[in-house]
Amino acid sequence: xxxxxxxxxxxxxxxxxxxxxxxxxxxxxxxxxxxxxxxxxxxxxxxxxxxxxxxxxxxxxxxxxxxxxxxxxxxxxxxxxxxxxxxxxxxxxxxxxxxxxxxxxxxxxxxxxxxxx
Ligand code: 5GP
Ligand code: ZN
Numbered sequence: 001x002x003x004x005x006x007x008x009x010x011x012x013x014x015x016x017x018x019x020x021x022x023x024x025x026x027x028x029x030x031x032x033x034x035x036x037x038x039x040x041x042x043x044x045x046x047x048x049x050x051x052x053x054x055x056x057x058x059x060x061x062x063x064x065x066x067x068x069x070x071x072x073x074x075x076x077x078x079x080x081x082x083x084x085x086x087x088x089x090x091x092x093x094x095x096x097x098x099x100x101x102x103x104x105x106x107x108x109x110x111x112x113x114x115x116x117x
Contacts, residue, residue: 006042006097020068024060027068027102034103035111037077041065041100048096049087061100069102078104082113 009016010026017029019039030038041064047053053061069081084101086093105111 022064037104047098080105
């Protein structure tokens with residue numbers, strides 16, 4: 001998809017800090033991190049939501065996500081981490097190219113998810 005910002009980053013048309021790659025995925029530093037080390041796990045191919053990701057990519061996604069999370073914890077960016085995926089606009093998806101948020105966490109960092117007002 002030509003207008004997709006993540007496709008442009010993957011194609012090298014737009015700058016992005018890619019910290020790790022696998023056959024099918026990249027780990028990209030989020031441009032607006034909610035915590036130091038916040039990265040996005042993004043399929044190199046354009047899919048919109050979790051529903052579109054092929055089931056047989058699941059194993060690579062899990063292995064890749066674990067490896068990236070381990071490297072963030074090894075770098076002392078967090079003592080724990082969240083993996084979050086926003087699917088479609090009502091759930092907060094802004095970029096319509098499927099991605100996981102990997103967010104390092106520390107005690108008392110003040111980050112709150114899933115609050116209801
Ligand atoms: P969503 O709400 O779609 O799950 O999150 C999209 C994420 O992509 C946001 O956290 C946002 O900061 C990040 N983002 C949006 N545009 C860019 C970009 O051009 N480069 C990078 N590295 N991250 C981006
Ligand atoms: Zn895309």
